[in-house]
Amino acid sequence: MGFADGHQRAxxxxxxxxxxxxxxxxxxxxxxxxxxxxxxxxxAMSKIRLLVGxxxxxxxxxADGKRKNWKVSGPHFAGWEMYxxxxxxxxxxxxxxxxxxxWFGQIIQRSDDGGKxxxxxGSSPEELKSDGGMPKGESNKFVYEGEVGKHLWYDGxxxxxxxxxxxxxxxxxxxxxxAYAGAEDAAIFKTTDGGKxxKELSGLRKAKxxxxxxxxxxxxxxxxxxxxxxxxRIYVAISAGGCFRTDDGGKxxKxxxxxxxxxxxxxxxxxxxxxxxxxxTLHPSKPDVLFMQKHWDVLRTDNAGEKWTEVSGNLPTxxxxxxxxxxxxxxxxxxxPITSDSLHYPPDGKLRVYRSQTGGNEWxxxxxxxxxxxxxxxxxxxxMAVDSLDKCGIYFGTTGGQVYCSANGGNSWNAIVHDxxxxxxxxxxxxx
Numbered sequence: 001m002g003f004a005d006g007h008q009r010a011x012x013x014x015x016x017x018x019x020x021x022x023x024x025x026x027x028x029x030x031x032x033x034x035x036x037x038x039x040x041x042x043x044a045m046s047k048i049r050l051l052v053g054x055x056x057x058x059x060x061x062x063a064d065g066k067r068k069n070w071k072v073s074g075p076h077f078a079g080w081e082m083y084x085x086x087x088x089x090x091x092x093x094x095x096x097x098x099x100x101x102x103w104f105g106q107i108i109q110r111s112d113d114g115g116k117x118x119x120x121x122g123s124s125p126e127e128l129k130s131d132g133g134m135p136k137g138e139s140n141k142f143v144y145e146g147e148v149g150k151h152l153w154y155d156g157x158x159x160x161x162x163x164x165x166x167x168x169x170x171x172x173x174x175x176x177x178x179a180y181a182g183a184e185d186a187a188i189f190k191t192t193d194g195g196k197x198x199k200e201l202s203g204l205r206k207a208k209x210x211x212x213x214x215x216x217x218x219x220x221x222x223x224x225x226x227x228x229x230x231x232x233r234i235y236v237a238i239s240a241g242g243c244f245r246t247d248d249g250g251k252x253x254k255x256x257x258x259x260x261x262x263x264x265x266x267x268x269x270x271x272x273x274x275x276x277x278x279x280x281t282l283h284p285s286k287p288d289v290l291f292m293q294k295h296w297d298v299l300r301t302d303n304a305g306e307k308w309t310e311v312s313g314n315l316p317t318x319x320x321x322x323x324x325x326x327x328x329x330x331x332x333x334x335x336x337p338i339t340s341d342s343l344h345y346p347p348d349g350k351l352r353v354y355r356s357q358t359g360g361n362e363w364x365x366x367x368x369x370x371x372x373x374x375x376x377x378x379x380x381x382x383x384m385a386v387d388s389l390d391k392c393g394i395y396f397g398t399t400g401g402q403v404y405c406s407a408n409g410g411n412s413w414n415a416i417v418h419d420x421x422x423x424x425x426x427x428x429x430x431x432x
Contacts (some may be wrong), residue, residue, distance in 0.1 A: 105137025122196035182221030256305025311360020369413035397423025
């Protein structure tokens with residue numbers, strides 16, 4: 001082969017690589033462009049609805065998929081403590097709400113039109129007024145099954161169960177008329193008729209409940225997780241009872257606390273119950289993997305609670321209340337560290353959400369758009385939520401009345417509202 005022939009072939013080979021590179025770049029650009037177009041179309045077609053429960057009423061915040069311009073509706077049930085609102089995954093217009101008052105009692109509210117109007121299933125408006133015209137919270141009477149029994153009181157003595165309020169409502173994944181309610185004193189109830197009647201799943205209180213004890217905020221079932229791949233599996237968390245699982249639809253329950261350490265509250269290192277679990281969460285694609293924010297410690301389990309491992313890592317403090325998982329990234333989790341169990345505000349007065357993209361241990365602070373001085377609010381256990389758009393939105397509310405939104409997985413934050421009453425809960429509905 002002569003020089004000219006070899007040179008020509010080298011040129012042809014170089015040109016081939018050059019054109020292949022251009023094709024690869026074009027394909028990559030087209031892929032990016034198509035994703036960008038799909039993302040913009042999703043944002044244009046989608047709608048986000050935030051359900052916010054506060055100390056003095058409920059608020060509904062709505063925006064399109066861009067999550068920039070928000071409309072605020074409320075207060076609904078002004079003056080009442082709204083512990084929790086949540087929409088049905090099977091019918092997003094069906095929303096359940098827990099309306100409660102230390103004076104007037106407990107009422108379950110239901111909306112069938114996305115929160116525009118409300119009714120009290122199982123009770124007429126006349127039945128919810130006393131002779132003097134004052135509210136009477138007796139809708140959907142929640143009655144403990146069988147012998148009520150006793151649990152530990154603050155002073156260590158035995159104390160009878162007393163129904164106080166509903167902390168959390170978890171609608172069924174498949175049936176808008178079915179929902180679960182977590183109560184204080186701790187119990188779980190179920191409705192199959194849209195909230196008209198509720199029946200206790202009393203097997204939960206047979207799981208060593210005589211050793212459960214109230215936390216500082218009371219003794220309530222505050223978290224209910226339904227396994228999307230196993231209709232008979234439900235997880236609950238109780239402050240301060242621990243974490244429990246049923247595999248038979250709520251007939252029997254067992255503690256799932258192996259690996260939890262509560263050396264200050266429970267001198268027995270092998271105690272199955274009595275742990276002060278603040279919140280648990282899971283990703284629907286991996287329901288055997290759960291994450292937990294405990295009184296102290298952030299933990300995870302990879303086997304449905306059979307064994308927990310601490311993943312607090314480099315957090316500035318591992319005390320806090322909420323924990324959640326990015327909808328598109330099952331190993332990306334979020335927490336909001338609080339100074340301590342006696343100082344319920346962010347360390348150094350800086351409000352920081354921490355994100356781990358490795359399922360724990362390695363954490364980074366997310367501060368852009370959040371106050372980094374003189375901020376002394378708290379974020380309660382039910383006051384964080386995530387949407388299901390391609391760029392996952394993260395939301396949380398504070399005891400100072402702010403509701404923050406990140407439309408990019410936590411990289412930056414904007415306050416949707418500033419001056420609501422103290423926020424108890426935040427739930428999000430992604431409407432398409």
